[in-house]
Amino acid sequence: MRFLANLLFALLLISASSVFAVDAIKPISLIGDKTQGSLIVGQVASGAKVFLDGVPLKVADNGVVVFGFGRDAALDHSLTIVSANGEKHIETITLIKRDYKVQRVNGISKKIMNPNKKNQTRSSSEAKMVRKARATDSTRQDFMAGFIQPVQGPVTGVYGSQRFYNGQPKRPHFGVDYAAPVGTPVIAPASGVVTLAHDDMFYSGGTLLVDHGFGVSSTFMHLSKILVKDGQEIKQGDVIAEVGKSGRATGAHLDWRINWYEHRLDPQLVMNAMPSKVVFK
Ligand SMILES: [Zn+2]
Structure with a gap:
């Protein structure tokens, strides 16, 4: 015993x-x-x-x-x-090295392809506003609840692809594009606070930035309508904007981006890795 x-x-x-x-x-x-x-x-x-x-x-x-x-x-x-x-x-x-696609976009207007002095000044001051919003350094942890797709529709552009506009090589594409009719509601992929709401930027049209905390933010572009204000708290799933075709766009679509401070990340990759609450094993 x-x-x-x-x-x-x-x-x-x-x-x-x-x-x-x-x-x-x-x-x-x-x-x-x-x-x-x-x-x-x-x-x-x-x-x-x-x-x-x-x-x-x-x-x-x-x-x-x-x-x-x-x-x-x-x-x-x-x-x-x-x-x-x-x-x-x-x-x-x-890290595993990725291969990126080449995408050709035609039918971009001359005004956008060859911006005059005034529009060059305008777009660089708008870029500054976006950089400032992306530099937001908060202690929110909204990303811990995962990310959901902000709009339903066919994917017409992916992260990283080398873009040719009217045959001219330009900067790579950093978002995921979902085609959807003008006016389609856009929902918040994750909770957060609005850090920039701009009705009409030269390249990105109606533009919205949302801070999810610790440098993680979302950008939404080419919007026809923005339904939230600077500084507003939003919850995952809230309707925050409507799809449009403003700025450098040839058709109605949502361009959704995810950033970590100045680094641009792949929203599809992030959403697939964190589709719901993050649980550490
Ligand atoms: Zn796009």
Whole structure:
């Protein structure tokens, strides 16, 4: 009897320590694709610091960290986690290189193709407003609830494709385009706060930016109508705008983008990786 009790006690100790060991040797949990254009959400123990390629990342009180990789991001990165007791762990991240499509868009007006001085000045001041909105650095964690598609319709443009407008090579496309009739409601893919609502920008027409926290934001372009105001809090699924064809667009569609600060990410990739509440395993 005594022997059995000792054995049972020993078994309990072993199982308890192995459970503890699994948690203790995992300094960070990550969700997201290790590829160009991806958003990655991680969680560390409270009090830990995290550095991406030597640059400190903002760590939330609940240990959540976020980072993203642009279209042409380098493939090799290092993540350094320094725990509250000073223990250092380095994890290498190797991204998969992506191939991007070539897309030709014709029928763009001369006014848009060869902007005059006035329109050049206008578009550069508008670009400044967008950059400022994307630099918003809040502690919201709306991205943790995942992302839903903001409008239903066929995909007519994807992230990363090399664009030729009227045969001329221009900047790559950074959003996902959904074709839908003018006036189709656009819903918020995630909750957040409106950081920019502009009725008519030179290239992007009716333009809306929403902050989802920690540098993660959405951009919506070519809108015919914006139904929310600067500074307004919105919930995932709220109707925030209507599809249009304003700015450099040849037909009615929504162009939806996801950004991590100045980095442009692939909205389809992010939505597929985080379609609902983020749960760390
Ligand atoms: Zn587009």
